[in-house]
Amino acid sequence: SDEVVLVGRSNVGKSTLMRELTGHKVPTGQKPGVTRQPNHFDWASEDFMFTDLPGFGYMQGVEDGHEEAIKTEVVRYIEEYADNIMLGVLVLDGKAAVDIIDRHSGEDEIPHVVELYYLLEELGIQPVVAVNKMDKVDDRDERLDDIGERLGLYPPWKQWQDVIAPITAKKGKITALEDAANNHFEAAKRDELK
Numbered sequence: 260s261d262e263v264v265l266v267g268r269s270n271v272g273k274s275t276l277m278r279e280l281t282g283h284k285v286p287t288g289q290k291p292g293v294t295r296q297p298n299h300f301d302w303a304s305e306d307f308m309f310t311d312l313p314g315f316g317y318m319q320g321v322e323d324g325h326e327e328a329i330k331t332e333v334v335r336y337i338e339e340y341a342d343n344i345m346l347g348v349l350v351l352d353g354k355a356a357v358d359i360i361d362r363h364s365g366e367d368e369i370p371h372v373v374e375l376y377y378l379l380e381e382l383g384i385q386p387v388v389a390v391n392k393m394d395k396v397d398d399r400d401e402r403l404d405d406i407g408e409r410l411g412l413y414p415p416w417k418q419w420q421d422v423i424a425p426i427t428a429k430k431g432k433i434t435a436l437e438d439a440a441n442n443h444f445e446a447a448k449r450d451e452l453k
């Protein structure tokens with residue numbers, strides 16, 4: 260498996276992160292229906308294919324029901340290519356994520372990000388939560404604890420550094436994500452050698 264997928268709501272900074280990771284401008288789909296592009300890049304001394312899946316969530320000029328269609332499409336893509344996907348990077352906006360998750364949590368509602376996190380786990384794909392826009396977050400540790408808690412990763416977040424990666428993509432600060440990814444790549448290599 261050599262594919263890394265980026266998943267998240269629109270406006271969380273997925274394309275900014277993608278550019279940072281690949282050094283390229285990669286077209287992002289704003290429509291449901293994912294075109295699988297063979298975007299291969301060297302990362303962590305390996306050759307990976309990066310796929311930026313369409314962002315769901317509020318979009319201007321897009322009617323209701325569309326969001327659901329995009330999420331369904333993202334789920335379908337991940338399920339279809341699960342065997343080839345090495346890492347699922349769930350990108351969140353560090354400043355907004357807790358409010359959005361809580362707003363969508365109810366008796367019969369699971370927030371999309373939480374659902375996608377569990378989907379990755381169920382399919383045996385290693386999830387990494389890239390908490391972006393950390394430059395806008397003042398109470399860093401508290402915020403990361405809160406986000407982790409909502410994904411079942413109980414505080415302190417620092418014991419989950421292989422999963423929770425605080426980043427500021429806009430300023431090119433993505434070391435935490437690269438470190439987390441590297442650890443998973445190394446672990447996968449060790450497993451293959453067994």
Ligand code: GDP
Nearest residue numbers: 269270271272273274275391392427428429430
């Ligand atoms: P996408 O819709 O998820 O692909 O999001 P974009 O990459 O287009 O970014 C959405 C907005 O967030 C843009 O205005 C970016 O400049 C901004 N943005 C992206 N990363 C960061 C970050 O690390 N910090 C801040 N403050 N803004 C960011």
